[in-house]
Amino acid sequence: MNxxxxxxxxxxxxxxxxxxxxxxxxxxxxxxxxxxxEPKSVSDIMDAACVGQAIASQQLRIMKDQGVLSSKREGNFVLYGIADQSVLLLLDCIRHHEAHK
Amino acid sequence: MNxxxxxxxxxxxxxxxxxxxxxxxxxxxxxxxxxxxEPKSVSDIMDAACVGQAIASQQLRIMKDQGVLSSKREGNFVLYGIADQSVLLLLDCIRHHEAHK
DNA sequence: TAGGTATATAGTGATATATCTATGTGGTGA
DNA sequence: TCACCACATAGATATATCACTATATACCTA
Structure with a gap:
């Protein structure tokens, strides 16, 4: 093997x-x-992650800057979605790993 | 889907x-x-990663502390090997991702 | 255009990481 | 036991990250 x-x-x-x-x-x-x-609003994400508004917004921004997420405004809301599907491999790894132990 | x-x-x-x-x-x-x-010595790892001795040793220790690597002494050498195979999934993800673009 | 709702950013202090140099330690062979 | 080799750790500094509070901005509706 080389x-x-x-x-x-x-x-x-x-x-x-x-x-x-x-x-x-x-x-x-x-x-x-x-x-x-499908893309979800910051509010929805705050609820799902049980965090405050500023933190959610910051985390989302970090991932958007990295190209992992994308966002679009819809009226008062900003909807965030996954822009780089390949990061989902990581989640698969975690799920897979957790399932086998 | 729920x-x-x-x-x-x-x-x-x-x-x-x-x-x-x-x-x-x-x-x-x-x-x-x-x-x-198979487990390799710190010297081999230094060469493979093109880093100095202290840095190699530090990185190895960090991963050993996390349970990712294990080490055993053999004479003058200390051999490091992969203790938690599941981290290799990450490498697979990277390889897979790089191959498809 | 005033007021409300949803989201973004600035500023801050605490904590963690990266990287480098210098020095310490464990094992081996003369 | 001395000198050497392979490796580990300490210490220092620079930089990055976290989590929080306060404040700003964008859009909507009346």
């Missing part, structure tokens, strides 16, 4: 994204958005 | 582990150990 290692450039690009997502609240938000299957 | 969300307790337990692993050097080390398929 497979090539994943190159450092890739690791340096991917690591901070994973790192940012690997936060209890942010994982919860992603899990919620994944389950709902 | 699947349950992953509970916060699980997320809080798993997040710091993922977070710690989601570091370019540490991912590289895991990728290397995965590819080699």
């Amino acid at each position: 497979r090539l290692l994943i190159d450092m450039e890739t690791l340096e690009r991917v690591a901070p994204i994973i790192r940012n997502v690997a936060h209890p609240l942010r994982l919860r938000i992603l899990d919620y958005l994944d389950r709902e299957g | 699947r349950l969300l992953i509970d916060m307790e699980t997320l809080e337990r798993v997040a710091p582990i993922i977070r710690n692993v989601a570091h370019p050097l540490r991912l590289r080390i895991l990728d290397y150990l995965d590819r080699e398929g």
Whole structure:
């Protein structure tokens, strides 16, 4: 076996994204958005994650900056959705891992 | 669809582990150990990751503390191996993701 | 345009991480 | 036991992150 290692450039690009997502609240938000299957408002997300408005907004912004989420305004509400489906692999890993132990 | 969300307790337990692993050097080390398929010495790991001795030792310790790696001494050398195979799912995710774009 | 609702951002202090240098420790062989 | 090799840890500094409060902004309705 002499497979090539994943190159450092890739690791340096991917690591901070994973790192940012690997936060209890942010994982919860992603899990919620994944389950709902459609963009949800900040208020809904606050309820699902049991956090205050500022925190929710900050976490959402962080993930939006990373390209993990996208947002669109609809009247008074701003709806957030998953922009990069590949982060859901992480959730799959967690679910899979939890199921087998 | 009304699947349950992953509970916060699980997320809080798993997040710091993922977070710690989601570091370019540490991912590289895991990728290397995965590819080699057997425990390797700190010196080998230094070469594979292109880092100095102290840094390598520190990263290894961090992952060992988290239970991701294990170590055993063999003469002058200390060999590190992967203790928790489930972190390899992360590498699979990265490889898979990189392959499809 | 005034007032309300929903969301975003600024500012802050506490805590954690990254990285580097220097030094300590454990094992081996002369 | 001394010197050496492989590795571990301490200490210091810079930087990033967290969680919170207060305040600002955007949009709607009347």
